[in-house]
Structure formats: C-alpha cells, structure tokens
Amino acid sequence: MRPFNLDHAATLPAALAAARPVAGARVPPTAAPAQFIAGGTQMLDLMKLDTMQPATLVDINALSAAHGRIEAKSDGLHLGALVRMSEAEAHPDILRDYPVIAQTLQMAASPQIRNMASLGGNVLQRTRCCYFRDPGWAQCNKREPGSGCAALDGVNRKHAVLGVSDQCIAAYSGDFAQALVALGAEVQTAGPNGVRTIAFEKLHTASDNPHTETVLAPGELITGFRVPSGPWTRRSAYVKIRDRESYAYGLATAAVALDIQGGVVREARIGLGAVSYRPWRSHEAEAALRGKPLTEDTANATARAAFAGAKPRQDNAYLIDLGRRTLARALLQASRLEA
Amino acid sequence: MSDITEPQIMPQGAPPSAAKPAMGAATSRVDGRLKVTGAARYASDLYGGANPAHAYLATSTIARGRITRLNEADARKVPGVLDILTFRNVGDRIKPGKIFSQKGYMGSSIAPLASDRIQHGGQIVAMVVAETFEAAREAAHRLQIEYAAETPSATFDSPGLESISAEASSREGEQPGEEKPKVGDAAAALAAAPVTIDQRYETPIQHHNPIELFTTACAWTDGKLTVWEPSQNMYGFQNGLAEQLGMAAADIRVISPYVGGGFGSRGSLTQRTALVALAAQRLRRPVRLETTRDQGFTIATYRAETRHRVRLGAGTDGKLQALIHEGWEVSSRPDNYKVGGTDATTRLYACPNVDSEVTIVHADRNTPGFMRSPPEVPYMFALESAMDELAVALKMDPIELRRVNDTMHEPIKGLPYTSRTLMPCFDAAAKAFGWSGRDAQPGSMRDGEWMVGWGCATSLYPTNMGPATARVVLTPQGTVKVQTAGHEIGTGITTVLALMAVSGLGVDIAKVTVEVGDSALPPAPVAGGSNSTASIATVVAQACEQIRGRIAGAAVAAENGPFHGMDPAGLVLVDGTLRASSGASEPLEAAMSRTAGGAIEAYAENIPHGVPEGALKKLYLGQGTLMGGAKLKDRMQFAFGAQFVEVRVNARTREIRVPRLVGAYAAGRIVNPKAAKSQLMGGQIWGVSAALHEATEIDRRAARYTNNDLAEYLIPVNADVQEVTTILLPEQDTQVNELGIKGIGELGNVGLNAAVANAVFHATGVRVRELPIRLEKLLEA
Incomplete structure (x- = not known):
C-alpha cells in the first residue's frame, strides 16, 4: 500500500471537484490517480495488494442523503448508488416486486461485507483473476496493457467462457449486476462533463481492451440506478452455483425474469454471471424462449442458445455445461413463481 | 448433536476399573472466558517490548533461479525505513539447519537470504524494517528485484522432477528409522484372488491457514533474546534458533501463551524467526514481523499433494488376501520430507500378504510438513476409498467388509493392539446414522431434486507419547x-x-x-x-x-x-x-x-x-x-473411529452438500469429554473440507500458488455444516500408559474424506478418486 490523501466530500460537486482528472491525461478510470471510495470493501483490498495505487481517495459516504434512497415508482425502481447492499436485499418493495434483485444481493459476499458495500461500488467490482490481483505475475493485460494474459494457459477453472478474447478471460464475478443487466436497468452518473444516463448493458466494455473496464470517464461517479418496471419483474429468480453454500463467488449464475401469459413466455430476461467477462445479458437465449411454453425441453434449448458462442480453455470447459444447467434450473424455478 | 455418553458400549474383554473411569467429567475450558472476551493474549498480541520497529517481507515471484538485480534505492527513500535485510547482508550470518523429521528443528532447510538463489515460489528475498508497518510494507513494494529465472518443476508430471524411494532415503539415515511394511507374497496372492481392486487416488496441496498469522517479535536484552511467536514446540524453537544464531539455547526464551491455530504449521521453525532476531540485533531495538495471508502459503509448511495406487485382493467372503499400497509424495529439492502413511494402512486390516512402497518426488517447492493427521489423511483416503470399491465389487455392506477383516493383531509382525474398538464404533455410528435404511444401489436414494448418498469409512490414529x-x-x-x-x-x-x-x-x-x-x-x-x-x-x-x-x-x-x-x-x-x-x-x-x-x-x-x-x-x-502407533517393537497403539456421511448432490447442477455427519470414536480414557467432543467435531468438519473444499491451486508453468487467500482457498462456512453427531465410546486400555489415555487431536478428520467420496459414489454412481470432489467431476453422470 502506498500513502494516499483521503478527501471527505460533503456534496456531489465537492466530490467531483476532488476527483477531477488532470487535463489531457489518458488513463482508464480504474487507473486515475483519484478514486472514489464508499464501503471500501474492494478498494482497500486491492491497495494492500499494491494492485491499485491511487494518490487520492475521495470519500463519498456523506452523499448518501442525496444518493442513498430506495424508491419504487411507476417508472420502476430507483436505487441510489450509496444504498448499502444489505439495505436493498431486505427492502419490502424489492422483495415483492423484484425478487431477483434481492436474491443477487442476499447471495453475495457475507453480511458484514454487505453492510459496508454500496450498490454503486458493487457493480464496479473488479475481477477475482489471481493473475490480475497479484502484481507478482508479470502478464496481465488488464493491469499492464500489452503484457499478455497469464490466465489463458494458467489456472483458469473459474475463468469466463462468454465474452472472452485472447486478451483476457477474466470473469466478472458480481451478482447484483446480473439482475441489473437482465432487467434492462440504466445507470445515472455525474462527472466532469455533467450528468448522463447509460444503459447498464453498455456500462462494462468488452474484453478486447481489458485495461479499460467501463465507459465511465475518470472522475465520473455513479449516482444511482433505475430498473424499469415490467410484467416480468415479479416472476424472477437468481440461481448461484458455487463450491460452498455461502460466502463464495459463483461458478455459474443465472438471473432470469419471465412474463408468462396463457402458458407462453411473452418476454424473458436473462443475465448470466461468473461464466462471462462482463455482466452478460443473453439476447440469444431470450429470443430462443420468446413465444414458447416453458418446459424442460425449451429450458434446455434456451440454455444451449445462451452458450452457443462460449469459448472454453483448459480447466473451464465444464462451465458451458454447468452454465446451461444453471440457466435451465433458474428458468424452471422462476416459471413456478406467481406473477 | 447427540449426547456424548450415548450409546454405552464396552469393548469385549476390557476389565472395568473404578479407579480410572474411561470418561472424565465434562468440563468447560478454564481459559474459555479469556478467549471469548478477547482477553487472552496471543504471541501476536505481544509486541516484543517498548517501541518496536516493524518488519515486512518481500517474496520471490519466481520459483527457481537467481536474483540478478536488487535495487533498494526507492525503498530506502520511504520515510521511516530503518534497515533492509537481503542476501547481501545476511549470507552466512544465519547457520543452516536440518528439517524436523531429519532430527533438526526446521520446517525447511532452504535458507532464503543465504545467497541469491531462489528455490521456491514466494521465497523470502528481503525483509524491510521501518518505524511503522505501513512504511515497511510500502518500501517492500518499492524494492526493484530482477531474476534470472529457470524453468521450475511444479508438481507431479512436471518435467525435471527427481525422485527417491523413502526406503533409500531412510537407509541414508535421513528418516527416523522407518521401514517398508511387507509380509507374504502380495503379488502372487493378488493374482490368485477372486475379487480384486486396482485403482489410483490423488490428494491435493493444502495449507493450514491458521487465523493467527505467522508473526514473530524479537527483543534483545544484555545478549539474551526473547522471541514471541505462535509455536507448537517451545524447546524446539529455542534450540533450533540457538543453532541458527550460533548462541546458547539458555540465552533464548520463546513465549507463546496461546496459539491461534496450529494444525502442525508451528511444529517446526520457519526461516523468518532468525531473520527477525538478526534485524533486532542490527537495530538494537525490538522488531516485530507481521506477515500476510498469502505469504503464509510460502514461508511455512503445507500438506503436499500425494498419489496412490492401491491393489486389494479378497475372497468372495470379503477376507483380504492381498493388499499393496504405493504412495508418491512431493517434497522440496533439498529435503526428503515424507509422511509415510503405509505404516498405518498396511496394518489396519487382517491380511496375510501385504506390500508397500513410498516414493518422494522432488520439485521446486518449499519443503512440506506436518498438517493435522499428516500420513493418515491422504493414505487413508486411498485405502478407505479402495475398501468401499471392494465392498461394491463384492456386493457386500461396507461395514461388514470391515468386520470380516477386523483383527486384534496387525498382519506384518503379528503384534497385538493394546485395545481396538473399531467395530463397536461402526455399530454405534451406524445405529445413530440409521444405516440400516440404506439402499446399497447407487443413485437409488432421492429427495426431490437431490440425489442422496450415504458413505462410511474407518478412522484411526496412532497413540503417541x-x-x-x-x-x-x-x-x-x-x-x-x-x-x-x-x-x-x-x-x-x-x-x-x-x-x-x-x-x-x-x-x-x-x-x-x-x-x-x-x-x-x-x-x-x-x-x-x-x-x-x-x-x-x-x-x-x-x-x-x-x-x-x-x-x-x-x-x-x-x-x-x-x-x-x-x-x-x-x-x-x-x-x-x-x-x-x-x-x-x-x-x-x-x-x-x-x-x-x-x-x-x-x-x-x-x-x-x-x-x-x-x-x-x-x-x-x-x-x-x-x-507409539506402529513404531513399537512389542505392540500396536492406535485409537479408532467410524465416520458416516450423508451427501446430497443436486440432480441438475451437481453441487455437493453434506447435511449430516455421524462419527463414533474410542480413544481410551477421555479426560475432558466436553473438549474432546468439540475437537473431534472440528475434525469431522475438517474432513468435509478436505473432501470438498480445500485445495491449493498451483500454476504449473511458474510453480506458484494462485488461490492464496481465504476468499479462494475454501473451507466450510456455517451454512455448509448442518447436523454433526459426535459419539465418544468408553474404552479402557490398561497398557498404553498409566492413565489409559490415547490422543484424539487428529482422529476426527481421518477417513472422513473417503467417507464423503464413498457417499458421493452412492448418490451418483460416480467414483471420484481425486480430491477435492468438485461438481464438474459429477456433471457427466
């Protein structure tokens, strides 16, 4: 860990000013010298490992009054970026109308971590790939652009099979983001160039340029999320398959939401986690299920469509099979729910 | 959780004795309150005197080669840096030492700062000492170290390995008098046996990961050294350190009032201790070293990976006619560390023809060492998996297979067991478990979307004194x-x-x-x-x-x-x-x-x-x-137990969960049944961990560990542990010692890995012979 300045921002403008990037600097947001910190559950971890070396941390916890609310409105669910994971997982409106969101949070990390971690920080969590986290490995395109990818032929049992490239196969292991991407959420941000709204599906960038992880600009802060309401949100579920029952990253996860009318799936929303490079909405799978009854056969066919483009390596080929089974299980589980 | 005194079964022939009850009074720990209130002071809490300096390690990013450049300039610029120990200023200041099992005191003979040579991944390459922990850590990160790397041999099947038979290493006087158990003509008996099993098994690398990290504090006063360090071997540390530092043992005092987890990791001296002592001497000030979780994976010992080939031959009545157990174990290049579990596995069951062989395989790794039940965990996994396979081949209940091969005399020399209550353990545990309701057909038991499997195995542990x-x-x-x-x-x-x-x-x-x-x-x-x-x-x-x-x-x-x-x-x-x-x-x-x-x-x-x-x-x-154990010339001293496990495997996604554990153990006089039950239960849970969760992953190209933290090195959490039943059977042994006490510390986890694998087979029909059992191994079923 390197010495750093800790700046307590009392307001959003103060936070943005404290994190304002140096003019002309061309770095991805993760390498910017000023980093926002809320729960700090990952930032401090990566700083101790020397993987992140910010010169300044801008503490945004004081912004929770303005950006820490949960509101269910007619246009959907509004979540402030500073809502703690533990608050959202137990919120009655979310439990009733967006169960998949509550479940992704309940199955993440541990209660202690969820009490600290903010929703905004959670979606920006970085990969667990050991070759990225430990600077003792020379090859990591995510950490050192152009250095190579040690995971391609290394220990890669938990690496991604969807959205990967020969530059990076690191998995995005967050849970909450899979619900957001499946439900077509949008992200609200504020930054040096003002405020904007980004489709959550566009927030994380592709693996061909792994050093850059999101479309956020340096100094741009996530202030909240809106999850659109829809006839599918109540009949929704998250299935997370992992090596132990709790407090473990997923091997394969599926966030699904279904609009079933008259025995036929009118709309399916499908997010696939742990098996993918970034939060992954499977439009192919959604299309495969649309207009069909949900049966064992259609669930399996949907799952096959979801992994049609999967690219396995040495140790993670099983994730294609496991990912399919996980998705089929989630679809069948959700189909049995009341709408 | 069942009552510890249930059921009461007395072993046959054991004389009742009023003077020495087999079961003492269940007593709460005298230090329990101190521990739960945080008032107990561990070695890591004791700072080594007033105003200590703080040390932090830098460790190598290669596993084999030499340091070609070590630039301290940036590190020295960090405010508060006091000293940096490297091979340049340590060298022969610290004398080399032999490993524990070769009559020395050390966990590894690899002396990290003796030269520019790197012999394993994560080897200590520098120790930075500063006014604060933070400054020491920052400076350690700012060291610029370059290496001439050579291709390392990581593990089994890597190119460049060397091996030596344990028997040969014993002849060279390196092992303390171990042998190669053998009797009769096992090969011929195997060829003639009507039912045979010939299978290979593997167990992974595991690390102790005690919650109290590998800390050390040293202070010198008038030429005398005081060391605060978590230790399982006070006099060993004192004398080993004296040897390394070239001083009288009487001038060294080692203090370790409570230890936050040992599991064998603190039984032998690591190389860090002498470095901290040297740093404190150079600075004329107490020095306190804190290490990180990931450093604990490479600066201390671990359980090495093993491979096994087990061949069993039996009559149609289930009686063993031949047993051949071969083992392969990884060690470091310089040290012949061996766990040698054939001592126990060749003597557990009645069998007239037995053979065994253990081979030590040298790789570019740090020297492994003792980890709870060092020989029994891997070797009993192999034997007890093979016994279950034999029971399946014989269409025989696995408990009955143990019963027909039960014996009061070990087969190699015919020595008598001082006491042996194995089958009463099986019967007590089977009854508590409800084993009679088991349908032996694999895949036959189902609960909704879960495939249910029941398995069992023998546990044993030598009674040492x-x-x-x-x-x-x-x-x-x-x-x-x-x-x-x-x-x-x-x-x-x-x-x-x-x-x-x-x-x-x-x-x-x-x-x-x-x-x-x-x-x-x-x-x-x-x-x-x-x-x-x-x-x-x-x-x-x-x-x-x-x-x-x-x-x-x-x-x-x-x-x-x-x-x-x-x-x-x-x-x-x-x-x-x-x-x-x-x-x-x-x-x-x-x-x-x-x-x-x-x-x-x-x-x-x-x-x-x-x-x-x-x-x-x-x-x-x-x-x-x-x-004790099988080392005595006149008798066998062992404690026994029976491990029962229920597993559930999701029929679709194949994750494996363990809702139920039942174990019954007989280990002579139990002085404090309350603590004994707790320790055995912890062993049962660790057995689940060894079967399903724990494995250190290694990058085969670099010979470096990749999951070196507690987020990726999995152990069971509360949600993984549901119903655990621990039964203590009274056993009176009038021979082992005056008090009739056998040890129970390492009995609870032995064989449980095999019981889980046997239960997984029963649930799914898939026999997994390599631990840990991960769900991908069951996807094809």
Missing part, C-alpha cells in the same frame, strides 16, 4: 500451579492439566493455575502426533502423586494424627481433605502442616514405554521423541 516433564506446586491454602512448556493451540491442554491436578490433589479447579507456552518452563514435547494429553497429563499426574505421597507419608508417620500406621498408598486427597478408606479425614492445611509447613513442589520426568535411551536428555535439547 514422548518424554515430558512438569512442575507442580501445592500451597497449604490449596492453590495449585502446574508448569510445563506444553502448548495451548486451542485443544484444551490447559484444562486437561488442571483436571489432572483436581483429580490428583483434590482441589477445586478454580484454585488451579496452569502455565504453558514458555521455554522457561519444564520441557514438554511438540504439540504434534496427538501426544500432548497422554504425555503431559501423565507426568503432571506423577508430580501430583509425588505431592500426595509426601503428605500421606507424613500423615501415617504422625503418632498423634488420625492416619498413624496406615498404608500411605491408601490415602487420597479429595475435596480439600486427606482421606483414608476407613473414613478418617483431615483438612489439607492440617495434613500439610506435617511436612515442612509451606508449599510442596514436585518436579516429575516421565519416560514412556518404548522410548529409546537418551530420549529424556534430548527433550531438554528440544528434540522430542514420539513413540
């Missing part, structure tokens, strides 16, 4: 102090020793103080091999007996007293009084007034059965001699 010493002081007010350099590694030895004073001196437990964890106390053996209770309780009982004898002797000699002329052996100390069987009684204080009048102090030394000559002298030099 070593020479030990203790001092006991009794005051006329009835307070007792027990002193011995044993180790409170969480096992409850402090409470056990207090209970010995209670039973020997008739005082209330609240009046007993037990001091352990200090090399200034009378020597005790390493807290390893599950020997501590047997070794130390015995010698504490002897010291108490000396005190009782002196009081009783004075009492029978006193003409005006109530005990005049009685046999002193018949007088007992109980409830604060001296009593005779006639009913005569007198308060302790009055009885003690006939001796010198003050406190009575006794110092006892015990040399257990079968220990070679000179072992007591070696104990004072920090070299404990553990004897």
Whole structure:
C-alpha cells in the first residue's frame, strides 16, 4: 500500500471537484490517480495488494442523503448508488416486486461485507483473476496493457467462457449486476462533463481492451440506478452455483425474469454471471424462449442458445455445461413463481 | 448433536476399573472466558517490548533461479525505513539447519537470504524494517528485484522432477528409522484372488491457514533474546534458533501463551524467526514481523499433494488376501520430507500378504510438513476409498467388509493392539446414522431434486507419547500451579492439566493455575502426533502423586494424627481433605502442616514405554521423541473411529452438500469429554473440507500458488455444516500408559474424506478418486 490523501466530500460537486482528472491525461478510470471510495470493501483490498495505487481517495459516504434512497415508482425502481447492499436485499418493495434483485444481493459476499458495500461500488467490482490481483505475475493485460494474459494457459477453472478474447478471460464475478443487466436497468452518473444516463448493458466494455473496464470517464461517479418496471419483474429468480453454500463467488449464475401469459413466455430476461467477462445479458437465449411454453425441453434449448458462442480453455470447459444447467434450473424455478 | 455418553458400549474383554473411569467429567475450558472476551493474549498480541520497529517481507515471484538485480534505492527513500535485510547482508550470518523429521528443528532447510538463489515460489528475498508497518510494507513494494529465472518443476508430471524411494532415503539415515511394511507374497496372492481392486487416488496441496498469522517479535536484552511467536514446540524453537544464531539455547526464551491455530504449521521453525532476531540485533531495538495471508502459503509448511495406487485382493467372503499400497509424495529439492502413511494402512486390516512402497518426488517447492493427521489423511483416503470399491465389487455392506477383516493383531509382525474398538464404533455410528435404511444401489436414494448418498469409512490414529516433564506446586491454602512448556493451540491442554491436578490433589479447579507456552518452563514435547494429553497429563499426574505421597507419608508417620500406621498408598486427597478408606479425614492445611509447613513442589520426568535411551536428555535439547502407533517393537497403539456421511448432490447442477455427519470414536480414557467432543467435531468438519473444499491451486508453468487467500482457498462456512453427531465410546486400555489415555487431536478428520467420496459414489454412481470432489467431476453422470 502506498500513502494516499483521503478527501471527505460533503456534496456531489465537492466530490467531483476532488476527483477531477488532470487535463489531457489518458488513463482508464480504474487507473486515475483519484478514486472514489464508499464501503471500501474492494478498494482497500486491492491497495494492500499494491494492485491499485491511487494518490487520492475521495470519500463519498456523506452523499448518501442525496444518493442513498430506495424508491419504487411507476417508472420502476430507483436505487441510489450509496444504498448499502444489505439495505436493498431486505427492502419490502424489492422483495415483492423484484425478487431477483434481492436474491443477487442476499447471495453475495457475507453480511458484514454487505453492510459496508454500496450498490454503486458493487457493480464496479473488479475481477477475482489471481493473475490480475497479484502484481507478482508479470502478464496481465488488464493491469499492464500489452503484457499478455497469464490466465489463458494458467489456472483458469473459474475463468469466463462468454465474452472472452485472447486478451483476457477474466470473469466478472458480481451478482447484483446480473439482475441489473437482465432487467434492462440504466445507470445515472455525474462527472466532469455533467450528468448522463447509460444503459447498464453498455456500462462494462468488452474484453478486447481489458485495461479499460467501463465507459465511465475518470472522475465520473455513479449516482444511482433505475430498473424499469415490467410484467416480468415479479416472476424472477437468481440461481448461484458455487463450491460452498455461502460466502463464495459463483461458478455459474443465472438471473432470469419471465412474463408468462396463457402458458407462453411473452418476454424473458436473462443475465448470466461468473461464466462471462462482463455482466452478460443473453439476447440469444431470450429470443430462443420468446413465444414458447416453458418446459424442460425449451429450458434446455434456451440454455444451449445462451452458450452457443462460449469459448472454453483448459480447466473451464465444464462451465458451458454447468452454465446451461444453471440457466435451465433458474428458468424452471422462476416459471413456478406467481406473477 | 447427540449426547456424548450415548450409546454405552464396552469393548469385549476390557476389565472395568473404578479407579480410572474411561470418561472424565465434562468440563468447560478454564481459559474459555479469556478467549471469548478477547482477553487472552496471543504471541501476536505481544509486541516484543517498548517501541518496536516493524518488519515486512518481500517474496520471490519466481520459483527457481537467481536474483540478478536488487535495487533498494526507492525503498530506502520511504520515510521511516530503518534497515533492509537481503542476501547481501545476511549470507552466512544465519547457520543452516536440518528439517524436523531429519532430527533438526526446521520446517525447511532452504535458507532464503543465504545467497541469491531462489528455490521456491514466494521465497523470502528481503525483509524491510521501518518505524511503522505501513512504511515497511510500502518500501517492500518499492524494492526493484530482477531474476534470472529457470524453468521450475511444479508438481507431479512436471518435467525435471527427481525422485527417491523413502526406503533409500531412510537407509541414508535421513528418516527416523522407518521401514517398508511387507509380509507374504502380495503379488502372487493378488493374482490368485477372486475379487480384486486396482485403482489410483490423488490428494491435493493444502495449507493450514491458521487465523493467527505467522508473526514473530524479537527483543534483545544484555545478549539474551526473547522471541514471541505462535509455536507448537517451545524447546524446539529455542534450540533450533540457538543453532541458527550460533548462541546458547539458555540465552533464548520463546513465549507463546496461546496459539491461534496450529494444525502442525508451528511444529517446526520457519526461516523468518532468525531473520527477525538478526534485524533486532542490527537495530538494537525490538522488531516485530507481521506477515500476510498469502505469504503464509510460502514461508511455512503445507500438506503436499500425494498419489496412490492401491491393489486389494479378497475372497468372495470379503477376507483380504492381498493388499499393496504405493504412495508418491512431493517434497522440496533439498529435503526428503515424507509422511509415510503405509505404516498405518498396511496394518489396519487382517491380511496375510501385504506390500508397500513410498516414493518422494522432488520439485521446486518449499519443503512440506506436518498438517493435522499428516500420513493418515491422504493414505487413508486411498485405502478407505479402495475398501468401499471392494465392498461394491463384492456386493457386500461396507461395514461388514470391515468386520470380516477386523483383527486384534496387525498382519506384518503379528503384534497385538493394546485395545481396538473399531467395530463397536461402526455399530454405534451406524445405529445413530440409521444405516440400516440404506439402499446399497447407487443413485437409488432421492429427495426431490437431490440425489442422496450415504458413505462410511474407518478412522484411526496412532497413540503417541514422548518424554515430558512438569512442575507442580501445592500451597497449604490449596492453590495449585502446574508448569510445563506444553502448548495451548486451542485443544484444551490447559484444562486437561488442571483436571489432572483436581483429580490428583483434590482441589477445586478454580484454585488451579496452569502455565504453558514458555521455554522457561519444564520441557514438554511438540504439540504434534496427538501426544500432548497422554504425555503431559501423565507426568503432571506423577508430580501430583509425588505431592500426595509426601503428605500421606507424613500423615501415617504422625503418632498423634488420625492416619498413624496406615498404608500411605491408601490415602487420597479429595475435596480439600486427606482421606483414608476407613473414613478418617483431615483438612489439607492440617495434613500439610506435617511436612515442612509451606508449599510442596514436585518436579516429575516421565519416560514412556518404548522410548529409546537418551530420549529424556534430548527433550531438554528440544528434540522430542514420539513413540507409539506402529513404531513399537512389542505392540500396536492406535485409537479408532467410524465416520458416516450423508451427501446430497443436486440432480441438475451437481453441487455437493453434506447435511449430516455421524462419527463414533474410542480413544481410551477421555479426560475432558466436553473438549474432546468439540475437537473431534472440528475434525469431522475438517474432513468435509478436505473432501470438498480445500485445495491449493498451483500454476504449473511458474510453480506458484494462485488461490492464496481465504476468499479462494475454501473451507466450510456455517451454512455448509448442518447436523454433526459426535459419539465418544468408553474404552479402557490398561497398557498404553498409566492413565489409559490415547490422543484424539487428529482422529476426527481421518477417513472422513473417503467417507464423503464413498457417499458421493452412492448418490451418483460416480467414483471420484481425486480430491477435492468438485461438481464438474459429477456433471457427466
């Protein structure tokens, strides 16, 4: 860990000013010298490992009054970026109308971590790939652009099979983001160039340029999320398959939401986690299920469509099979729910 | 959780004895309150004197090669940096030492800062000392180190490995007198057997990961060194460090009052301790080292990966006719560390034709070492998996297969077991588990979307003892102090020793103080091999007996007293009084007034059965001699147990969960059933961990570990542990030692990995022979 300045921002403008990037600097947001910190559950971890070396941390916890609310409105669910994971997982409106969101949070990390971690920080969590986290490995395109990818032929049992490239196969292991991407959420941000709204599906960038992880600009802060309401949100579920029952990253996860009318799936929303490079909405799978009854056969066919483009390596080929089974299980589980 | 005294089954032929009940009174830990309130002070809490400097390690990013450049300039610029130890300024200042199992004290003979040479991944390459921990860590990150890397051999199947048979390494005098168990003609018997099994098994790398990290603090005063470090071997650390630093052991004191998890990782001295001592000497100031979780994976020992080939031949009646167990174990390049589990697996069942072979495979790794049940965990996984496969091949119940091969004499030399309660353990556990409701057909038991499987396996652990010493002081007010350099590694030895004073001196437990964890106390053996209770309780009982004898002797000699002329052996100390069987009684204080009048102090030394000559002298030099198990010339000393497991495998996604564990164990006299049950239960849970969760992953190209933190190195969490039943069977063994005590520290986890694998087979029909059992191994089923 390197010495750093800790700046307590009392307001959003103060936070943005404290994190304002140096003019002309061309770095991805993760390498910017000023980093926002809320729960700090990952930032401090990566700083101790020397993987992140910010010169300044801008503490945004004081912004929770303005950006820490949960509101269910007619246009959907509004979540402030500073809502703690533990608050959202137990919120009655979310439990009733967006169960998949509550479940992704309940199955993440541990209660202690969820009490600290903010929703905004959670979606920006970085990969667990050991070759990225430990600077003792020379090859990591995510950490050192152009250095190579040690995971391609290394220990890669938990690496991604969807959205990967020969530059990076690191998995995005967050849970909450899979619900957001499946439900077509949008992200609200504020930054040096003002405020904007980004489709959550566009927030994380592709693996061909792994050093850059999101479309956020340096100094741009996530202030909240809106999850659109829809006839599918109540009949929704998250299935997370992992090596132990709790407090473990997923091997394969599926966030699904279904609009079933008259025995036929009118709309399916499908997010696939742990098996993918970034939060992954499977439009192919959604299309495969649309207009069909949900049966064992259609669930399996949907799952096959979801992994049609999967690219396995040495140790993670099983994730294609496991990912399919996980998705089929989630679809069948959700189909049995009341709408 | 069932009651510990249920069910009551007495082994056949064991004589009942009122004097030494097989089951002591369940007693809460004397240090329990200190521990749960955080008041207990561990070595890591003790800062090594006022104003210590702080040390941080830098470790190598290659596994084999040389350091070609080591630039300290940036690191030196960090404010507060005081010193940087590297191979340039350490070199031969620290003398090399042999590993523990080769009659030395060290976990590894690889001396990290002796030269520019790198011999394993994560080897210490520098130790930075600074005013603060943060400055030391920052400076360590700013060291610029370049290497000339050579291609390392990581593990089995890597190019460049070398191997040596354990027998050959033993001939070279490197191993302490181990042999290659063999009897009859196993190959011929195997060829002739109507039913055979020939399978290969694998167990992974595992790390102890004690919650208390590998810390050290050192302070020098007038040429004398004090070391605060979590330790399972006070005198070993003291003497090993003396050897490394070239000084008298008497000038070194090692302090380790409580230990936050040992599991074998603190039994041998690591290379860090001498470096901290050297740094403190150079700075003339106490130095405190904190290491990180990931450094703990490479600077200390670990359980090495093993491979096995087991061949069994049996008659159609299930009786074994041939047993051949071959094992391969990874070690470092320089050290022939071997766990050698064939000692036990070749002697467990009746079998006229037995053969075995163990091969040590040298890779570019740090030297492995002891980890809870070092030989039994991997070797019993292989044997007990193979036994289950044999039961399936025979269409025989696996319990009945054990029953027809049960024996009171080991097959190699025909030596008798001092006691063996294996089948009563199976029967008790089977009853509690409901085994009779099992449908033997794999895949036949189902609960909704879950495939259910039931499996069982044998557990055993050698009853080891070593020479030990203790001092006991009794005051006329009835307070007792027990002193011995044993180790409170969480096992409850402090409470056990207090209970010995209670039973020997008739005082209330609240009046007993037990001091352990200090090399200034009378020597005790390493807290390893599950020997501590047997070794130390015995010698504490002897010291108490000396005190009782002196009081009783004075009492029978006193003409005006109530005990005049009685046999002193018949007088007992109980409830604060001296009593005779006639009913005569007198308060302790009055009885003690006939001796010198003050406190009575006794110092006892015990040399257990079968220990070679000179072992007591070696104990004072920090070299404990553990004897027992299959090493004795005249008898076999083992504790036994039966492990039962229910697994559930999701029919679609194949994740494996363990809702139910039942274990029954018989281990001689249980001094404190409460702590014993707790420790055995912890062992059962660790067995689940060994079967399903724990494995250190290694990058085969770099020979470096990749999951070196507790987020990726999995152990069970509460949600993984549901119903655990631990049954203690009373067992009276009149031979193992005076008190009839067998160790239980490492009994609970042995065989449980096989029981899980056997249950997974029963649930799914898939036999997994490589641990850990991960769901991908079941996807094809």
